[in-house]
Amino acid sequence: MTNSNQVPLVAMDNISIAFGGIKAVDDVSIDLYPGEVVGLLGHNGAGKSTLIKILSGAYQKQGGEIRINGQPVTINNPRDAKALGIETIYQTLALADNVDAAANLFLGRELRTAWGTLDDAAMEAACREVMGRLNPNFKRFKDPVRALSGGQRQSVAIARALYFNARILIMDEPTAALGPEETAQVSQLIQNLKQQGIGIFLISHDIHDVFDLSDRVSVMKNGQLVGTAPVNAVTKDDVLGMIILGKCPVAATAGPGALVEESA
Amino acid sequence: MATLLANPVKRFFAATEADLRILGMVAVLAVIWLGFGLASDGAFLSARNLWNLSVQTASVAVMATGMVLVIVTRNIDLSVGSVLGVTGMIIGVTQAELLPALIGYDHPLTWLIALSVGICAGALIGALQGFVIAYLAVPAFIVTLGGLLAWRGAAWLVTSGRTVAPMDSHFQMMGGGPEGSVGGPVTWLIAIAFCALIIAGLLLGRRRRRLHHFPLRPVWAEVVMGVVYCSAVLGAAAVANAYHWPTRVAARYAEAQGMAVPEGGLVISHGFAVPVLMAVAVGIVMTFIATRTRFGRYVFAIGGNPEAAELAGVNTRWVIMKVFILMGILAAIAAAISTARLNAATNAQGTLDELYVIAAAVIGGTSLAGGVGKVAGAMLGALVMQSLQSGMVLVGVDTPLQNMVVGLVLVLAVWVDSLYRKRATL
Numbered sequence: 001m002t003n004s005n006q007v008p009l010v011a012m013d014n015i016s017i018a019f020g021g022i023k024a025v026d027d028v029s030i031d032l033y034p035g036e037v038v039g040l041l042g043h044n045g046a047g048k049s050t051l052i053k054i055l056s057g058a059y060q061k062q063g064g065e066i067r068i069n070g071q072p073v074t075i076n077n078p079r080d081a082k083a084l085g086i087e088t089i090y091q092t093l094a095l096a097d098n099v100d101a102a103a104n105l106f107l108g109r110e111l112r113t114a115w116g117t118l119d120d121a122a123m124e125a126a127c128r129e130v131m132g133r134l135n136p137n138f139k140r141f142k143d144p145v146r147a148l149s150g151g152q153r154q155s156v157a158i159a160r161a162l163y164f165n166a167r168i169l170i171m172d173e174p175t176a177a178l179g180p181e182e183t184a185q186v187s188q189l190i191q192n193l194k195q196q197g198i199g200i201f202l203i204s205h206d207i208h209d210v211f212d213l214s215d216r217v218s219v220m221k222n223g224q225l226v227g228t229a230p231v232n233a234v235t236k237d238d239v240l241g242m243i244i245l246g247k248c249p250v251a252a253t254a255g256p257g258a259l260v261e262e263s264a
Numbered sequence: 265m266a267t268l269l270a271n272p273v274k275r276f277f278a279a280t281e282a283d284l285r286i287l288g289m290v291a292v293l294a295v296i297w298l299g300f301g302l303a304s305d306g307a308f309l310s311a312r313n314l315w316n317l318s319v320q321t322a323s324v325a326v327m328a329t330g331m332v333l334v335i336v337t338r339n340i341d342l343s344v345g346s347v348l349g350v351t352g353m354i355i356g357v358t359q360a361e362l363l364p365a366l367i368g369y370d371h372p373l374t375w376l377i378a379l380s381v382g383i384c385a386g387a388l389i390g391a392l393q394g395f396v397i398a399y400l401a402v403p404a405f406i407v408t409l410g411g412l413l414a415w416r417g418a419a420w421l422v423t424s425g426r427t428v429a430p431m432d433s434h435f436q437m438m439g440g441g442p443e444g445s446v447g448g449p450v451t452w453l454i455a456i457a458f459c460a461l462i463i464a465g466l467l468l469g470r471r472r473r474r475l476h477h478f479p480l481r482p483v484w485a486e487v488v489m490g491v492v493y494c495s496a497v498l499g500a501a502a503v504a505n506a507y508h509w510p511t512r513v514a515a516r517y518a519e520a521q522g523m524a525v526p527e528g529g530l531v532i533s534h535g536f537a538v539p540v541l542m543a544v545a546v547g548i549v550m551t552f553i554a555t556r557t558r559f560g561r562y563v564f565a566i567g568g569n570p571e572a573a574e575l576a577g578v579n580t581r582w583v584i585m586k587v588f589i590l591m592g593i594l595a596a597i598a599a600a601i602s603t604a605r606l607n608a609a610t611n612a613q614g615t616l617d618e619l620y621v622i623a624a625a626v627i628g629g630t631s632l633a634g635g636v637g638k639v640a641g642a643m644l645g646a647l648v649m650q651s652l653q654s655g656m657v658l659v660g661v662d663t664p665l666q667n668m669v670v671g672l673v674l675v676l677a678v679w680v681d682s683l684y685r686k687r688a689t690l
Binding site: 096 | 475552557558561566567569574
């Protein structure tokens with residue numbers, strides 16, 4: 001899947017950000033190719049969510065460069081990221097609880113009538129259509145999202161990311177709130193999206209999820225990149241070693257956060 | 265037994281998709297009106313008193329529509345009374361002292377220019393406060409608490425505390441009174457136009473649902489809604505028309521027009537008062553903004569989850585600033601109504617109005633936690649507050665007791681509302 005001759009869909013080079021003197025992300029470089037899933041692993045506080053929020057526009061990087069299809073881009077806010085085809089499904093889902101599924105699906109990108117007013121009927125129709133594909137059991141189109149179950153809320157968040165033809169999808173703990181059946185649905189969805197050539201960053205601290213779904217894994221520790229490895233070249237124990245000790249196996253490309261051993 | 269009784273009722277409300285909270289407020293209002301009607305031997309329910317009540321409610325109702333949006337975004341505006349004061353002074357000075365020198369005394373455009381100047385001033389004040397709240401991240405409570413003091417001071421500064429009077433004759437129409445009412449025939453025309461709009465709205469809504477294959481309301485429910493809404497409009501018109509000009513005012517009018525006074529005196533209906541029509545127009549525009557525009561959608565989304573709105577690409581700061589600009593404009597419109605009604609601009613105008621406006625919004629079902637609120641509810645809330653006050657004055661309750669009752673009702677209303685909300689979410 002990884003092809004070094006190809007231009008990466010996303011390249012984040014030497015990204016850094018600090019909050020009050022603490023380097024949350026320190027000189028991290030990762031990349032993503034079309035149709036590829038890159039799992040981003042690490043403990044809580046390792047900096048994976050922060051790194052990804054820089055790509056989705058929630059935070060502004062203080063150092064480094066982001067390139068999309070080889071072109072350097074500036075992402076100052078979520079609107080910029082969406083304009084570049086970067087969609088994010090946040091761990092918190094980031095839904096407005098007091099409005100219905102259609103309003104959330106189109107939040108920030110509402111359909112409007114020729115008069116410039118909200119076209120609620122068209123939005124609800126589109127919402128019924130996309131939810132019908134994603135979660136055929138979903139029927140509660142008039143209820144505020146607050147009233148929905150965890151899985152239903154998750155499908156609204158996923159629908160929002162998919163409806164607008166994302167090229168790059170960021171999924172932050174996409175299965176954290178889900179039961180086994182819904183988790184299987186998400187896995188199936190990821191396979192479909194890959195085939196469409198969409199690049200996916202998958203953030204998780206569940207190593208099994210990541211192994212099943214990803215092509216490559218990048219591991220972070222204390223804000224630094226330990227290394228990146230193709231999933232089929234390493235074992236789960238290797239990756240656990242990267243997460244816990246920062247020890248980079250032979251098959252992986254070591255980053256600046258890798259443990260330096262005297263013998264090496 | 266209980267379920268048997270409850271079922272048809274439940275079915276009725278489900279079919280009409282009626283807003284239970286608004287319905288509850290109408291019921292509370294009916295109880296208040298009937299209670300005061302009985303206690304005052306019918307004086308409270310007289311056409312004259314109800315007409316006056318509608319005029320007294322107008323200014324607070326106008327501001328309450330904006331306060332809904334402010335509170336929905338999890339903010340508060342304590343400065344509206346003072347902003348009303350300073351914009352009222354600006355409107356007064358513009359028409360009574362600046363414009364006569366420029367375009368002559370009693371020019372037909374004076375009222376419009378004065379109102380526009382006031383609205384611009386209100387928008388600027390709102391923009392300033394909104395900027396500090398949204399972009400400098402100072403809590404709205406503090407910014408508008410400062411505004412409460414500062415704009416009251418500014419109102420004093422406009423004329424060093426001197427009262428400005430009288431107002432332009434056209435401008436005075438915005439305050440109501442015999443001259444500031446549209447009269448019997450026009451009132452019926454407006455009422456009939458409203459009924460036509462209501463029926464057209466129901467038909468259009470039905471057509472749109474059918475177009476998108478959404479479930480339709482049963483026909484009987486549509487008919488019931490149409491009948492209820494139209495009778496409310498026609499009833500209001502009938503009451504407004506049943507209040508006649510005082511005999512002496514009518515006689516003076518007849519003299520000025522060179523009309524003969526018929527046997528038993530001249531009977532002229534007030535009809536809807538201009539400030540009431542202004543408030544209704546503001547209510548319709550604000551409902552439209554809140555429910556049909558992208559801006560309104562963002563206001564509610566921010567109230568529900570500010571972080572989510574920001575991450576969805578909403579420019580939350582600009583939306584918040586616009587909400588406060590809107591609030592400033594509405595305070596200026598309210599200022600025009602109240603200066604016109606008083607026929608003077610004083611630096612104390614609108615004192616304590618912020619509390620009545622916030623109370624009206626909250627009684628009307630706006631949640632201080634944000635994300636929930638209705639413009640129509642807030643206007644009804646303003647009517648409830650004003651009904652209580654006028655009713656107590658009419659029945660002869662002492663002033664200190666009046667304030668105690670109003671305070672008690674406010675707390676009670678919010679408590680009942682929180683109970684309702686808890687049940688609704690379970």
